[in-house]
Amino acid sequence: MATISEKPASVLGPTLSRRQFIKAGGVLVVGFTFVGPELLKGDTARTAVMKNSLDPTLGSSWVEIHPDNTVLIRTGKSDFGQGSTFTAYRQIVAEELRVPFEAITTVVSGDTDRTPDGSGAFDFLGRGTPNIRKAAAYTYQALLDLASEKLGVPKDKLSVKEGVVSGSGKSVSYGDLIKNQQLKLTIPVKGDLTSIFGLTIEGDPPMKPVSEYTIIGKSFKNSVISSKVRAQETWATDVRLPGMLHARIVHPKTLGSTLISAGQLDKSKFPNAQVIVKGNLVGVVAPTEWEAINAADQVASGTKWTDWKGLPSNAKLYRHLREECDWKAAPVEKSHDSKGDVRLALTSAQKKHSGTYQLSYMKHAPIGPTMAVADVKPDGSVHVYTHNQNPQALRGEIAMMLLTTPDHVVVHSYPGPGHYGRSNGGNAGAEDEAVLLSQAVGKPVRVQWMRADDLQWSTQAAAAFSDVEIALDEKGKIAAYQIDHYMPAMQDDRPIGAVLAGLPTMSAPDVHSGGVTAIGNGLEDPWVYAPVPNVIERGHGTFQVGQKASPIAVGLRDHSMRTPGQFQQNYPRELAISEAAALAGADAIQFRIDHASEERAIGVLKSVREASGWDTRPSPRPDATSTGSAPIRGRGVSLMLRSGTYWACVCQVAVNPSTGKIVVEKYTAAVDPGIVVNPMQLKRNVEGGAVMGISHALFEEVMFDESGITVDDWTTYPIATMSDIPEVKVVLLDNPKVGAYGGGSEAANALAAPAIAAALHDATGKTIRRLPLKPAYVLAGLKT
Amino acid sequence: MVTLNVNGVRREVLVPDDTPLLYVLRNDLGLVGPQFGCGLAQCGACAVLVDGKEARSCVTPVASVANQEITTLEGLPARWAKQKGLSAEEAKATLHPVQQAWIEEQTPQCGFCQNGMMIKATELLESNPNPTVAQIKDAYTNSGPSPNLCRCGTYLAIIEAVQHAATIIGKRS
Numbered sequence: 001m002a003t004i005s006e007k008p009a010s011v012l013g014p015t016l017s018r019r020q021f022i023k024a025g026g027v028l029v030v031g032f033t034f035v036g037p038e039l040l041k042g043d044t045a046r047t048a049v050m051k052n053s054l055d056p057t058l059g060s061s062w063v064e065i066h067p068d069n070t071v072l073i074r075t076g077k078s079d080f081g082q083g084s085t086f087t088a089y090r091q092i093v094a095e096e097l098r099v100p101f102e103a104i105t106t107v108v109s110g111d112t113d114r115t116p117d118g119s120g121a122f123d124f125l126g127r128g129t130p131n132i133r134k135a136a137a138y139t140y141q142a143l144l145d146l147a148s149e150k151l152g153v154p155k156d157k158l159s160v161k162e163g164v165v166s167g168s169g170k171s172v173s174y175g176d177l178i179k180n181q182q183l184k185l186t187i188p189v190k191g192d193l194t195s196i197f198g199l200t201i202e203g204d205p206p207m208k209p210v211s212e213y214t215i216i217g218k219s220f221k222n223s224v225i226s227s228k229v230r231a232q233e234t235w236a237t238d239v240r241l242p243g244m245l246h247a248r249i250v251h252p253k254t255l256g257s258t259l260i261s262a263g264q265l266d267k268s269k270f271p272n273a274q275v276i277v278k279g280n281l282v283g284v285v286a287p288t289e290w291e292a293i294n295a296a297d298q299v300a301s302g303t304k305w306t307d308w309k310g311l312p313s314n315a316k317l318y319r320h321l322r323e324e325c326d327w328k329a330a331p332v333e334k335s336h337d338s339k340g341d342v343r344l345a346l347t348s349a350q351k352k353h354s355g356t357y358q359l360s361y362m363k364h365a366p367i368g369p370t371m372a373v374a375d376v377k378p379d380g381s382v383h384v385y386t387h388n389q390n391p392q393a394l395r396g397e398i399a400m401m402l403l404t405t406p407d408h409v410v411v412h413s414y415p416g417p418g419h420y421g422r423s424n425g426g427n428a429g430a431e432d433e434a435v436l437l438s439q440a441v442g443k444p445v446r447v448q449w450m451r452a453d454d455l456q457w458s459t460q461a462a463a464a465f466s467d468v469e470i471a472l473d474e475k476g477k478i479a480a481y482q483i484d485h486y487m488p489a490m491q492d493d494r495p496i497g498a499v500l501a502g503l504p505t506m507s508a509p510d511v512h513s514g515g516v517t518a519i520g521n522g523l524e525d526p527w528v529y530a531p532v533p534n535v536i537e538r539g540h541g542t543f544q545v546g547q548k549a550s551p552i553a554v555g556l557r558d559h560s561m562r563t564p565g566q567f568q569q570n571y572p573r574e575l576a577i578s579e580a581a582a583l584a585g586a587d588a589i590q591f592r593i594d595h596a597s598e599e600r601a602i603g604v605l606k607s608v609r610e611a612s613g614w615d616t617r618p619s620p621r622p623d624a625t626s627t628g629s630a631p632i633r634g635r636g637v638s639l640m641l642r643s644g645t646y647w648a649c650v651c652q653v654a655v656n657p658s659t660g661k662i663v664v665e666k667y668t669a670a671v672d673p674g675i676v677v678n679p680m681q682l683k684r685n686v687e688g689g690a691v692m693g694i695s696h697a698l699f700e701e702v703m704f705d706e707s708g709i710t711v712d713d714w715t716t717y718p719i720a721t722m723s724d725i726p727e728v729k730v731v732l733l734d735n736p737k738v739g740a741y742g743g744g745s746e747a748a749n750a751l752a753a754p755a756i757a758a759a760l761h762d763a764t765g766k767t768i769r770r771l772p773l774k775p776a777y778v779l780a781g782l783k784t
Numbered sequence: 785m786v787t788l789n790v791n792g793v794r795r796e797v798l799v800p801d802d803t804p805l806l807y808v809l810r811n812d813l814g815l816v817g818p819q820f821g822c823g824l825a826q827c828g829a830c831a832v833l834v835d836g837k838e839a840r841s842c843v844t845p846v847a848s849v850a851n852q853e854i855t856t857l858e859g860l861p862a863r864w865a866k867q868k869g870l871s872a873e874e875a876k877a878t879l880h881p882v883q884q885a886w887i888e889e890q891t892p893q894c895g896f897c898q899n900g901m902m903i904k905a906t907e908l909l910e911s912n913p914n915p916t917v918a919q920i921k922d923a924y925t926n927s928g929p930s931p932n933l934c935r936c937g938t939y940l941a942i943i944e945a946v947q948h949a950a951t952i953i954g955k956r957s
Contacts, residue, residue, distance in 0.1 A: 081893030081936050221890060228895040229886045229902070230879070231817040231857045238816045289811055290803045367821050367829055367897045367935045417819075418894030418936050451822040680890055684941055688893050691937025714826040714933060721931035722924040722939040749937075 051407035052113045052381075056189055056199065061116040062135040063093070065143075069163050069175035070105045071097065075132055076117040076198055077124060078110035078389060081418040082685060082745045083222040084124035085109050088677045089132050095215045096136035096208050097143075098160040099174070110391050110413025118191075118198025118392030120424035127644040128674065128740025129207075134187075137205035142185045146177055194396030194406055196425050196493075196516055210675060210736050217734065219680030224415065236387040236414035239373045241444035246289040247437050248296035249430075249447060250282040251457050252500070254707035256308030256550035263302025270295035276440045279502035280552055283437045285445055293450075309706035310549035311556065317545075318358050321465055321486060325542045329511055330520040333539035337527035340534030345480030349471030353580050357468065357572035358770045359753075361702035362461040363717055364561050366428075368417035369454035374434035375444040382409045386431050387416025393426030393493070398435055401498040401505065420562040420692075422459060425493030425516070429458050433497035452712035459559030460702050462490040463545075466572035471534075476584035478595055480534040483576070485569050488544050489519040492557040499553060508547055509558075516560075519543055524565035525573060526641045529595040539569075556704065562692070566642060567750040571771065574638040574754035578619065579767055587616045588637050588758060589650075596639075600672045603733060604648035605639060607670035611731045612650035619758070624765040626782040629658035633665070636758025638751045644742030645673040649690075649751035652726075653759040660779030664694050664724075664756060669748070670731040674738030682744045686730045689748020695720035697753040701772050786846050790815065791859030792866070801847035805839075806830045808846045809856060817857025817899045821933075828900030828932035832856050833863075838900075838907045838928050857899045860906060868956070881956065882906050885949035893936035900932050905946045913953055920946050 054061040054074070064072040073093055079085045090104040097103075108114050117131050124130060143165065148155040153167035160166070163174045188202035227233040252259070259280045265273055273286040273295035282303060284296040312320030346352065372386035382402065388394050391411035399406040411431075422428045434447040449457070464487035471480040489509030493516075498505045507513045521539035529535075546555025561567075581591035589609045596602050608614075614635065625632055631654040640647045652666040667690050676682055699718045703710045711717040753771055760778070761767045768781035788795045790813060797812050804823075809815040809832070818841050821829030825840035832841045833855040855863050860883055865875030879887075882905045892898040901924075908915055908923045915923065920943050925931045934942070 081895065083890075083893070221887070225890055225892050225895070226887045228892055228898065229883045231899075233895075235816065235819070235896075237819060238810075240811075288799075289807045290800065365935055367827060367894075367933060368819055369822075415895065417821075417896035420935075448820065451824060451826075684890055684893065684938070687940045688937035691939055692935070695937070713824055714822060714930065719933060719935060720937070720939075721933065722921050722942070723926075723931070725921075725937075725939045728940055 052410050053193070053407065054114065054116045056116045057186065063139045065174050065178055067175045067179050069099070069103060069173055071099060071103050072106040072108065073104060073132060074108040074115045076110065076115040076119050076392060078121050078387070078391065078413045079224060079415065080121040080389060080420070082124060083224070083681050086222045086224050087220050087681050088125060089130070091215050091218070091220060091677055092130070092133045093136040095213055096133060097140050097163070099163040101215050101220055103163060110388070112391045112395045112409070112411045116199065118193045118195070119390065120196055120393070121389035122421065122424055122746065123643060123743060125677070125741050125743055127742060131199070131201045133207070134201040134203070134205055137207050138185055138187050141205055143174060143177065146181065147172060150177060194392045196390060196393055198392060210739055216675060216677050217679070219678055222681060228415070233415055236385060236416040237368065237371060239385040239414065241373060241375055244373065244444040244446055245285040245287060245441060246292040247283050247285040247434070247445050247447045248292050249433055249449065249453060250284065250296055250300040250303055251453055252280055252552065253305035254308040255546060255554045255556065255709070256310050256552060256707070257305035258551055260304035260306060263299040265295060266298055270298065274441065275299055276437050278436055278440070279500060281433065281436065281497055281500040283433060283447070285437055285441055306551070307707070308551065311546045311704055311706050311708070313706050314703045317360070317463060318465055320545065321463065325488065325545070327486060327540045327542050329543060330518070330541040333520055333522050335523040335527060335537035338536045340480070342480045342482045342534045342536045345534045346469055346471045346482065349479060350474055351472040351583055353468070353470040353576065353583050355468050355576060355579065355767070355769050356465055357575060358465045359463060359568055359571060360700070360771060361463045361556065362561065362696060362700045363455060363702055364419045364422040364458065364460070365717060365719060366417035366419040366454070369449040369451055370419070370429040370458065371446065371448040372431040372434040373444060373446040374431070374438040376435060376439040378442070380404065380408055382435055383412065384409070384431055384435060385412045385414065387414055388426070388428065388431070389421070389423040390426045394423070394431055397426045397493070397495050397505070398432060401432055401435070401495060401503045403504060421560040421564055424560060425491060427493065427495040429454070429496055432495035436497055436501055455711050455713070455717055456709040457496060459492055459557045461561035461564070462487050462558040462568065464568035466569065468572055468576040470576060470580045472580065472584050476586055478529070478532045478580060481529070481532050482536045483573060484538045484540060485521055485572070486540045487521045487565070487568050488542050488558060489517070490558045490564060491516045491560050492544060493517055508553060509544060522565065523569070525569035528598065528601050528639055528641050529592070530597045531595055563642065563746045563750040566640070570638070570640050570750055571753045575757045575767070575769065578636055578754070578758035578761065582619045582761065585618045587618055589614060590616060592637070592639055600646045600735065600738070601639065601641070604646045604670040604672050607731050607733060608637065608648040608650050608668055611670060611729055612652065612666065612668035614650060619762040620765040621762055624763055625657060626764040626766045627657050629656060631656050631663070632763045634759040634761070634763025636755040636762055638754040638758070640747050640751060642743060642747040644740060645671060645744060645747065647671055647747050647751055649755045651752055651755035651759050653756055653763065655760055655763045655778070657764060657782055660775035660777070660782065662698060662756065662760060662773055662778060664726040664752070666727045666729070667694065667752065668729045668731070669751060670733060671744065672733040672735050673742035673744050674735050675741040676732050676734040677741050679732055682732060683730050685745040686748045687728055689745060690728050690752065691720055691725055692749040693752030694724060694726070694756070696749060697756045697771060698724070698773050701774065786850050788846070788849070788854060789851060790854045791856060792862055797846070799846060802845045804842050805832070805844040805846050805849060806841035809841060815856045815858050819896055819899055821897065825929040827897065827930065828904065828928060829897050831900035831903040833903055833907060836907065836910060838903055840929050857902060860902065880906065881952035882909065882949045884952055885945040889941055889945040889948055891938055891941040891945045893938055897932065897934045901934065901942050904928065904932050905949060908946065909949060909953060914950050915946065917943055
């Protein structure tokens with residue numbers, strides 16, 4: 001591919017140049033260039049820009065200031081319900097530019113031909129410095145330079161309020177300032193546009209001091225909510241192109257089946273339908289959706305596949321993971337916080353806790369199954385219309401599949417059902433299939449997966465287990481902590497249609513596949529108990545279950561899901577810490593405080609203790625019981641650091657020992673993200689994460705047999721309903737002295753599981769080290 | 785030919801009688817408020833009101849609701865205006881209180897399920913203008929063919945929005 005993105009990165013300061021802008025009614029154009037060594041000779045050199053891409057060295061790619069004082073911003077990140085692009089991003093830009101929030105009238109996001117930077121719908125706040133903040137900060141400096149020249153006032157004598165620059169009794173609005181002018185600003189950028197992380201703006205432009213913030217910290221509303229509620233938003237599901245055909249996919253019988261023969265279409269019933277076969281990909285297209293659905297059902301019933309039984313089945317999952325997977329395939333990862341002599345401390349310990357913790361596979365389970373519309377035109381150009389977390393990465397994958405270059409592909413991004421990480425590597429499932437079917441029929445094609453397709457043919461969050469050993473000293477303090485995390489590869493970015501059709505894709509997760517698709521299991525859960533003297537944290541990775549054995553290289557494909565990897569690592573750690581506290585006869589919150597040194601960690605723990613009405617005492621409760629039919633109550637706590645934000649959570653539960661049913665009665669979270677950008681939006685994100693976390697903890701498990709995934713609807717893969725939700729209390733700790741804003745959406749879903757499991761122990765005296773805490777598993781655990 | 789009464793307008797569609805109402809609304813009538821979630825009446829994303837009662841359009845054969853009064857998300861403002869006897873001008877500028885509350889409470893996250901959530905709220909508030917939290921939870925869990933599901937976990941925001949809508953209705957009536 002023609003790529004700007006493979007240029008070596010280097011960091012230079014911003015350079016400015018200016019020329020008369022010929023067109024009337026100028027636009028302040030802030031451009032960024034890829035700075036390679038050749039650019040050191042001057043600031044005019046350009047690297048080639050792909051067709052159908054914004055030139056990141058050109059201004060309108062990032063921030064436009066218009067003569068009417070309105071502002072347009074562009075970001076490669078698509079909204080997935082977090083709302084950040086429509087709230088936090090506008091607040092951040094408004095703050096840096098010193099314009100009102102309302103001045104930012106347009107947010108362009110996601111579309112590969114209309115946004116500059118790519119990357120995925122995660123880490124929106126970039127740990128305090130997302131691209132858009134730097135873009136705005138550079139723009140502000142450029143505006144000051146321009147104003148200084150225009151007003152004849154030194155830059156340091158200028159001030160800006162509400163988009164008007166003033167100094168020495170003179171003033172000019174941004175709009176007037178840029179009329180008939182074009183300002184070029186060259187800023188260093190690095191990265192690979194079509195990779196998961198996209199492009200990153202380099203350099204350190206001066207940022208507005210936090211103490212001067214007037215817009216960040218306020219609860220501005222999310223504009224897209226209004227258009228969705230009024231049925232005025234165009235969703236991906238609403239896209240209809242002239243001549244478009246509807247399609248359904250007949251997926252293979254198992255996760256390892258090859259096609260023997262596709263079923264014959266009954267033309268008397270489905271006169272307008274057509275069957276398309278490419279390798280093991282079978283699609284049925286028809287002019288109407290109902291005909292496509294019925295024709296696909298009829299074709300499916302006559303389609304013959306080979307059998308395959310290459311999965312361990314759900315019942316044997318953990319035995320398979322421990323005994324049959326090759327954990328030596330990838331180098332063992334070791335955390336930077338590992339220190340001391342853990343082995344020695346464990347051998348000489350007075351008291352020791354050890355345990356194995358297991359988490360099942362979980363689905364992203366969007367409310368709407370994945371869908372896409374594709375239009376492969378006669379000239380070979382491809383347009384894809386979909387809901388995607390990383391449209392630039394999808395663009396690269398489609399190009400690779402078609403043996404073409406990304407400049408031939410445009411991905412148009414629309415709102416759709418959230419899928420929490422599934423497409424952050426570029427695809428959620430239907431996009432490439434739509435492209436292949438469109439190419440085959442020469443018309444636009446809309447592929448809509450059905451509920452069963454979405455549960456059985458999408459990726460899932462990887463199952464995992466961890467072995468923990470903790471030694472306590474004579475004072476009941478942790479003398480040593482050892483954890484070994486085992487998880488199959490969690491990022492398979494291959495588009496499934498391309499895999500089935502036998503067309504080129506990136507490699508399946510492998511030893512040398514590199515980056516996030518390597519099979520190594522990195523340490524994702526930052527250690528927060530610094531005073532513990534001896535620590536070892538190790539991550540063990542392996543191949544996806546069944547993928548190598550599958551004749552079609554499928555098996556159980558995994559993909560990062562909200563709080564990826566860290567969920568799988570924080571759950572065992574936090575439950576084990578609660579067990580260590582119990583072993584020490586200490587209160588679980590005080591025990592954590594006593595083992596923490598970071599003020600913000602202690603802060604969220606104290607806050608959650610107060611807000612939840614926690615009574616300080618050891619667990620289990622004195623009258624804990626694992627028998628009887630009367631509900632018994634307990635409480636547990638969890639702690640996490642993610643993306644610059646400290647989180648603590650308390651869950652209060654009622655357990656019925658005779659049925660094993662757990663009801664979460666109260667959920668309290670304390671969140672310290674540093675600067676709170678938008679309290680209302682953050683609170684809603686945390687509440688939503690809390691509910692999802694309860695769902696993960698209590699209900700969610702991907703059941704599979706030796707051939708494939710057996711869950712196929714909302715009864716076999718249940719998620720939390722409104723009746724399952726507790727009283728929820730969210731405490732936001734605005735902490736401006738941190739000087740940055742941390743993430744606020746991920747983590748929220750991972751806190752409940754270890755807190756609920758600890759609460760179960762508090763109530764019953766029994767610890768169940770397996771998720772989900774389904775009644776059947778709880779019942780079995782209480783009997784041991 | 786099936787004759788439908790959708791959002792107060794008579795519409796004729798030439799589709800097989802067994803076509804689910806959802807596909808007719810979305811593909812033939814351009815009413816895209818209802819969404820395809822499961823096709824199994826298990827989630828509520830496709831919900832509409834049929835004679836004031838929540839129905840899952842993904843499993844409702846179009847011929848079975850011929851001549852019944854169908855209301856989609858797009859028709860909620862007009863439904864409210866008609867119930868309140870508002871003038872055409874007033875009606876244009878009015879949102880259904882449920883929609884207003886959904887915006888003011890910033891309820892949706894991805895928003896894909898919220899069509900059904902607002903339809904359920906409308907059904908509930910038309911029969912019970914002041915529901916308790918327990919009644920709201922019951923309505924969303926037990927009153928339909930299945931619980932109304934939200935994967936983003938907005939249930940708390942939905943409860944607050946239903947209560948807020950009840951307050952708006954109380955003030956406006």
